[in-house]
Amino acid sequence: xxxxxxxxxxxxxxxxxxxxxxxxxxxxxxxxxxxxxxxxxxxxxxxxxxxxxxxxxxxxxxxxxxxxxxxxxxxxxxxxxxxxxxxxxxxxxxxxxxxxxxxxxxxxxxxxxxxxxxxxxxxxxxxxxxxxxxxxxxxxxxxxxxxxxxxxxxxxxxxxxxxxxxxxxxxxxxxxxxxxxxxxxxxxxxxxxxxxx
Amino acid sequence: xxxxxxxxxxxxxxxxxxxxxxxxxxxxxxxxxxxxxxxxxxxxxxxxxxxxxxxxxxxxxxxxxxxxxxxxxxxxxxxxxxxxxxxxxxxxxxxxxxxxxxxxxxxxxxxxxxxxxxxxxxxxxxxxxxxxxxxxxxxxxxxxxxxxxxxxxxxxxxxxxxxxxxxxxxxxxxxxxxxxxxxxxxxxxxxxxxxxxxxxxxxxxxxxxxxxxxxxxxxxxxxxxxxxxxxxxxxxxxxxxxxxxxxxxxxxxxxxxxxxxxxxxxxxxxxxxxxxxxxxxxxxxxxxxxxxxxxxxxxxxxxxxxxxxxxxxxxxxxxxxxxxxxxxxxxxxxxxxxxxxxxxxxxxxxxxxxxxxxxxxxxxxxxxxxxxxxxxxxxxxxxxxxxxxxxxxxxxxxxxxxxxxxxxxxxxxxxxxxxxxxxxxxxxxxxxxxxxxxxxxxxxxxxxxxxxxxxxxxxxxxxxxxxxxxxxxxxxxxxxxxxxxxxxxxxxxxxxxxxxxxxxxxxxxxxxxxxxxxxxxxxxxxxxxxxxxxxxxxxxxxxxxxxxxxxxxxxxxxxxxxxxxxxxxxxxxxxxxxxxxxxxxxxxxxxxxxxxxxxxxxxxxxxxxxxxxxxxxxxxxxxxxxxxxxxxxxxxxxxxxxxxxxxxxxxxxxxxxxxxxxxxxxxxx
Numbered sequence: 001x002x003x004x005x006x007x008x009x010x011x012x013x014x015x016x017x018x019x020x021x022x023x024x025x026x027x028x029x030x031x032x033x034x035x036x037x038x039x040x041x042x043x044x045x046x047x048x049x050x051x052x053x054x055x056x057x058x059x060x061x062x063x064x065x066x067x068x069x070x071x072x073x074x075x076x077x078x079x080x081x082x083x084x085x086x087x088x089x090x091x092x093x094x095x096x097x098x099x100x101x102x103x104x105x106x107x108x109x110x111x112x113x114x115x116x117x118x119x120x121x122x123x124x125x126x127x128x129x130x131x132x133x134x135x136x137x138x139x140x141x142x143x144x145x146x147x148x149x150x151x152x153x154x155x156x157x158x159x160x161x162x163x164x165x166x167x168x169x170x171x172x173x174x175x176x177x178x179x180x181x182x183x184x185x186x187x188x189x190x191x192x193x194x195x196x197x
Numbered sequence: 198x199x200x201x202x203x204x205x206x207x208x209x210x211x212x213x214x215x216x217x218x219x220x221x222x223x224x225x226x227x228x229x230x231x232x233x234x235x236x237x238x239x240x241x242x243x244x245x246x247x248x249x250x251x252x253x254x255x256x257x258x259x260x261x262x263x264x265x266x267x268x269x270x271x272x273x274x275x276x277x278x279x280x281x282x283x284x285x286x287x288x289x290x291x292x293x294x295x296x297x298x299x300x301x302x303x304x305x306x307x308x309x310x311x312x313x314x315x316x317x318x319x320x321x322x323x324x325x326x327x328x329x330x331x332x333x334x335x336x337x338x339x340x341x342x343x344x345x346x347x348x349x350x351x352x353x354x355x356x357x358x359x360x361x362x363x364x365x366x367x368x369x370x371x372x373x374x375x376x377x378x379x380x381x382x383x384x385x386x387x388x389x390x391x392x393x394x395x396x397x398x399x400x401x402x403x404x405x406x407x408x409x410x411x412x413x414x415x416x417x418x419x420x421x422x423x424x425x426x427x428x429x430x431x432x433x434x435x436x437x438x439x440x441x442x443x444x445x446x447x448x449x450x451x452x453x454x455x456x457x458x459x460x461x462x463x464x465x466x467x468x469x470x471x472x473x474x475x476x477x478x479x480x481x482x483x484x485x486x487x488x489x490x491x492x493x494x495x496x497x498x499x500x501x502x503x504x505x506x507x508x509x510x511x512x513x514x515x516x517x518x519x520x521x522x523x524x525x526x527x528x529x530x531x532x533x534x535x536x537x538x539x540x541x542x543x544x545x546x547x548x549x550x551x552x553x554x555x556x557x558x559x560x561x562x563x564x565x566x567x568x569x570x571x572x573x574x575x576x577x578x579x580x581x582x583x584x585x586x587x588x589x590x591x592x593x594x595x596x597x598x599x600x601x602x603x604x605x606x607x608x609x610x611x612x613x614x615x616x617x618x619x620x621x622x623x624x625x626x627x628x629x630x631x632x633x634x635x636x637x638x639x640x641x642x643x644x645x646x647x648x649x650x651x652x653x654x655x656x657x658x659x660x661x662x663x664x665x666x667x668x669x670x671x672x673x674x675x676x677x678x679x680x681x682x683x684x685x686x687x688x689x690x691x692x693x694x695x696x697x698x699x700x701x702x703x704x705x706x707x708x709x710x711x712x713x714x715x716x717x718x719x720x721x722x723x724x725x726x727x728x729x730x731x732x733x734x735x736x737x738x739x740x741x742x743x744x745x746x747x748x749x750x751x752x753x754x755x756x757x758x759x760x761x762x763x764x765x766x767x768x769x770x771x772x773x774x775x776x777x778x779x780x781x782x783x784x785x786x787x788x789x790x791x792x793x794x795x796x797x798x799x800x801x802x803x804x805x806x807x808x809x810x811x812x813x814x815x816x817x818x819x820x821x822x823x824x825x826x827x828x829x830x831x832x833x834x835x836x837x838x839x840x841x842x843x844x845x846x847x848x849x850x851x852x853x854x855x856x857x858x859x860x861x862x863x864x865x866x
Contacts, residue, residue, distance in 0.1 A: 055378075068361030070377045077366040 004044075004054040013043050021065060029065040033075050036061045037082055050126075051091065051148070052083035080133065087129035088122045090167050093146040097135040103142040104156065111160035115168075127168065140184035141177055150175035201268040216259035216270055217245055225272045228281065228310045230288075230395045231347035232260035235451060236356055242288070242347050244310065246280040247272050256280040282316040288345050289319055291326045291370075292396070299343065301397030303410040307345065328373055333363075334381025335849035336388055336460055338402035346372050350390040350399060357453065358384040359583045359603025374398070381854045385576035385834055388459040392442060392452075401440065403460055403846040408432075408439050417444060419746050419756040420458030421512050421739045422841065424639075424669035425555065425577045426748025427454045431462075431740055431759040438462040438740050438759055448556050448808070449748065455576040456850070457834065457841055462740070464844030468723045470735035471764025481733070486765065490779040492732050496697055496715045497780065502529030506695035509535035509682045510702030510720065511671035511838055514744030514756075515803060517736070517769035518677050519796050520784065521701055521719075524773045527782035532695060534684040535677030537706045539828075541644040542667060543683050546811035548647075550675060551578075551749040552663035553634050554808075559584040561664065562591050563630035565623070566606075567616055567650070568641025568827035569668040570599035573834040575749070578636075578668065579603070594623055597641065597827030613641065613823035617649040633657050634664040639674065641827045642667055648820035658813050665813070669749040670837065676747035679800055700726050701769070702736065704839045705831060719769055721762070724839035734776075735766035738840060742768040743789060745796075745803060752808040 009017055017036055024031040037053060040061050045051035053076055062072035076082045083091070092112060096105050109132070116123055117130035138144045141153030145160070152163055152175060159178040166173040181187060200209045201216075203223035210219045215238075220227050231242035238261050246256035248271040256276060271277060289311065296302045328341040346365065351374065354363045362382045366373050376382050382390075390399050413432035420427040420441070427450035432440045441462055443454035473489035474481045484492070497505070507525055509518055522533060536542070542549035553561065558581045571579040579602060585591035586604040593604060598611045609615050609623065619627065627633055635657045637650055650665070657664035669675060684690065691710035698711050702720035708729050718730035721738040741762040745755050762768065767775075770792060777784045786792045797804025831837070833855055835847040852858045 068355075070361055070364035073377060074364045074366055078368045 004056040007040075007044075007054075007057045007060050010043055010046075013039055017064065030067045030071070032065055033061065033067060033072055034079070036065065037072070037076055041082060049089055050086045052086045080131075086122065088127050090127060090147050091129050091131065092117060092164075093131050093133045093136065095134070095136050095138075095142070095144050095146075096132040097139075099135075099139040100143040105143040107157040108143050108145060108155050108160045111157045111164065115161070115164045117164075128164075138184075141181065153177045154179045154181060199264050199266040199268070201264050201266075201270055203270045204273055210264050214264045216247060216249060216257065216262045216264050216268070219264040219268075220247065220259060220270060220272055227259055227272060228314050229260060230306060230310075230345060231349060233349055233352075233393065236349060236352040236393075239348050239352065242345065243284045244281065244288070244314075246277060246284065248274050248276050278314075281314040285311055285315040286319055286321070289315070290321045291342075292345065293325065293342050295340075295343070295397075298406075299340070299397040300338075300400040300405060301343075301394070305397060306395035326370060331373070331375040332379040332381070333376050333399070334383070334387070334402075335846065335853045336402055336456060337382060337391060338400045338405050339398060340400070341373060341375075341398055343396050344374055344398035345396055346374070347395055348374070349393040349395070350374060353390055353393055354382070354384060354387075356587075357389070357580050357583070358386045359580070360384040362387075363390070383854050385455050385457075385572065386453055386580065388456045389443070389453045401460075403463060403849075404440050408434060413439055414759070416757045416759040418740065418759060419672075419744075419748075419754045420450075420454055421672035421746055421756075422457035422461060422838065423455060423575050423577075424672050424674060424749040425449060425455070425575050426672065426746055426752060426754050427458055427577060428754070429454055429458060431757075433740075433759045436760050436763075438465055448554070449750075449752065450577050453577060453580065457837075457847070460846045460850075461841050461844040463846050464722075464840040464842070465738050465740055465760075467843040467845065468839070469738075469763050469766070470721060470723050470727060470733055471762075471766055472735060473765065474727075474730075474733040476731040481730075486775070489732055489734055490776055493717055493734075493776060494779055496717070496732065497528065500696045503532070504696040505530045505699070506532035506534065506684070506690055506697075506714075507699035508537055508690075508701065508703045508706065509533070509673060509677045510537070510700065510726070511673050511705060512721075512739060512840070513673040513677065513701045513769070514739070514742065514746060515673075515676040515680060515796065516742075516744055516789065516792055517701060517719075517773070518673070518680050518682060520770035520773040520792060521699065522680060522682065523784050523795075524777050524780070524782060525699065527777065527784070528780065532684050532690065533682045534687060534690055535674060535682035537687055537703060538640040538671070538831075539687050540639050540642040540667075541647055541686060542639075542642050542678075544816065545814045546679065546751060547663065547665070547813045548651075548816065549642075549667050549678050550751045550811055551666045551668065552811065552813070553666050554750050555581055555748075558582065558634060558666075560589060561585050561632045561634040562589055563626060563633040564591055564593045565627075565633070565635050566593065566595040566597070566599070567635065567637045567646065568597040568613065569636055569638025570830060571636065571668060572600050572602050573830060574638065574668055574670045592626065597638070598829060611826045613646055613649075613825060613827055616646060616653070617822045619653075627656055631659075632662050632664065634666060636666045636668045638827070639667055639669045639671070640831070643823065644818065644820040645823040648818035649823050651816050651818050654813075654815060658815075663813055667749070672746050672748070675749055675751055676745065679747055679751070679803065680796075700730065702726065702839070705837070719772055720839070721766065722839035722843055724842060726839075734772050735762070735764070736769040736772060737762035737766055741766075745793075747803075750808060751802075751811060753803055753806050755806055 020035045021032045062069050122129050144153040154177045163173045201219045206223040208222045227245045229245045231239045240258050240261035245259045247259045249257045250269050331339045416431045418429045418431040420429045428444040428446035429441045430444050441459050473484045475484040475492045593606045596615045698714040698716045700718045704724040704726045716730045717732045718726045719734045740759045743758045802809035835850045841847045
C-alpha cells in the first residue's frame, strides 16, 4: 500500500461508489468524478491517517468511470478540496477573505503560527497542515477555520489556541460557534420575533 | 436565416452561426486565439470581443455568441478597440518578450495581433510568472512560459486525435498545459498541435532554432508516407527540405497531417543513393551512369522477356510507373506487379479503391474493419472514423487484430473466417444500417477475403452510397493499379521467379525468393532493396520530383518539386527515358509535359487533378473461405518505408514513444 498502486475501494466504499455513479445517466458516468475523488480521499485518510489523493488513486478512480487520466487529474488539480500532497492529520484551513480578515483572522493565523504551524507545510509531528483559504461561506460567524470536516467559528486568538491544544491532546473540540451561538443566530439571543423563537 | 448588421453592412447568415461567423461573412476580421473552426468553442481568450446590441452593454465574445435576427454588431467602435487593447494587455502580462529567440517568430498569432490590436505598451510592472518546460516527447518542444492557455492543443487531442493526452492542470494564474506525467504525446497526429498553437509554446522539436519562416521557399506537395495523400506545403531552404506543414484540403486531410508526413523530412538527407552502383564479383562498386546502363543492357541481353519482371514500390509516382511500364512493354515484358503486400484485388477500379471517400466516411453509421488498423495505417482516416462515432453515433466492429483505437470498438475476434459468417448481432445491425462502410486492410485483401467481402457487398453498396473500401497503406498503389501494374500476384511470381527483376523502390518485400534473379533497383534510399540489388540506379525522393500520386480514394493529386536530388541521382522517369535510348526503344516523350499527355491519353482521369468516381460492378469471385488470423502490420507506425527508417526524428519516436527509452540529454552548447 506504500505506493498506492494496489488501491481498491473498501467493501463499504465500493457500494457507495456504485451508488454515486448510479446517480448519473448512462454514458454520463464521468460526472461522478468529483464525489468519487472525495470518497477516495476519505478512504486514504481512513487507511493511512492522511487525507490526500496519490496519483495512482486518481488513475484508479478515472479508470472506474472510463475517464481519461488527464481529465481526472485536471479536476483533482483544479479544486483545492483535493490534496495532491500529503497533509497533516488535521488540515487547518483558515479563511482569510475580507469578512474574516475584518473580524480578526489575522489573530487566528497568529495563534496558529505560535503553535508552530506554517502555511502550506506539515508540522514535524505530522499533526497539522495550515492553509489560508478563500471564503468558506460562513461569513456571518467570522472569523472561522475549517479543520477536516468541522467548522470552528467566532474565533479569537484564545479560542483558536484552545482548539489547537485540544487537537494536540487528542480531545475533540466543540465544533461550530465558540461563543455559544446556534448556527448564525444573533449573539446573545433573538432580537426580533422573540415570541416565536 | 437571421439577418444581422455588421458595421452597417447587412448580412444573412445560416441559422446557428455565431456572431464571429457573421462578421466574417461581412468581410470583417475578428482577432482570436482560442477559437478554431475545426475544434469546439472554448471562449476563453476573450480576444474576439465585439459590441452587440440588443444585449448587455458590455463587449461580447463573438465566437461563442449565436447570431440572431436584427442584431447590430460593431467591430470597429471605440468600445471594441478599448476591449481588445485591454485583453491584449492582459495576455501579454505573463508572456515573455522573447520573440527574437522564439521559433514561432514571424508566424505568431500573438505577435501579429499585438501589432494590429495592442496598445503598444504595458502598464504591468510586477514580476511575470514563469512555467517549467513540459516534456511532450521527441516531436513537440515546449516553452510553457509563452502559453496563453487557449487550450487548442487540449481540444485537439480530445476531439481530433481522440487520445486525450494533453490537459490543463491547476487553475487561474497557475494553470499549466501538460501531458499526463509529462509522458511523450503518442498520437499519430500530435504534430498538428504545433500548427494549432497560436504562440510559441508548442513548437517543432526536430527543427528547433533551424530556420525563420520567411527564409523558407514554399511548394505545394502531397504526403506519400501513407495512402491518404494529405495536401502539404513543403518548406525548403537552398537544397534542403526543412519542414512540412499541412495544406487546407477538406476532401482529404482537412488541415491536419500525420506525424510521419510532417517530421520524416530529415530522412530525405540520410542514407541517400547519390550515384549508380554495380555489383562486381559479389561486391557493389560505384559506377557511372554509362557503366550502369551498359550493365543493365548486358543483363537484359541474356534473358527472355518472359523471364523479366518488375515490382512497383510504395512511394513511386505515377510518372515513374508509366515510364517504367512503357520501357518494359517495349522490351516485351508483361510481368508487372504492384501488390507487393500480397493483396489480390484486381479488375474494375471500384474493387480496389476507398470508394466511400475519406470525407464521406464521417457520415457512416456502421463501420466494419477487416484486417486493418486505421490508427496506424491511415491516422487521418482514423480521425474521420472518430468523427463518425462521436457525431453520428456510428458503431465500429473489427475483425482482426489492431491497436486500441480512440473510439469504442466491438472486437469480433481475430479470425478472418468471421467475414464469411458474420455474427448474428452484426448481421442484424448491418441490415438496418443506412450507410455502412467496410474497410479491408490492403495487406489482408487476399482472394478469399475479397470473395467473402464481395458476397457481402450488396449490403454495403446502395443507391448513392458505396461502402466497399480497401484501406491502402502505400501511396503508389492506386496509381499503379490504375496504370495496369497488375500481374500474376506476388506469390505466383515467387513460385516462378524471374531471372531479371526491376525494383522501383521496393523495400517492403521479402526478396529471398528472388535470390537467383539479377536485381535492378531504382530508388532513392539505401535500404533493404538496394542492399541485395545487383545494379542500383539512384532516383529522386518524393520532394525532389514533380509527381502525380493517386490516393486511396482514387484522387489524382500533383506534387511540385521542392529541392533537387542529391549527387548524380535523377528523377526516376528520366532514368527510364535514358535507359530506353541505351536499349534502343522509343518512348515517345522527352519531357514531363509530353509524358503527362501520354498518361492522360490512355487514362483520362490522370489528366487532371481531382477525383473521378469509379462505378460499382458487382462481382462473384471464385475463392475458398477466408480463415485464420489477420496479417498484422509489417512495421511500427514510424518505420513503414525507407524514408521513415532513415529519419533520425522517426528513430527518436520509436525509441521514446514506442520503446519508452528516455532520451540522453545533451550538454548545453
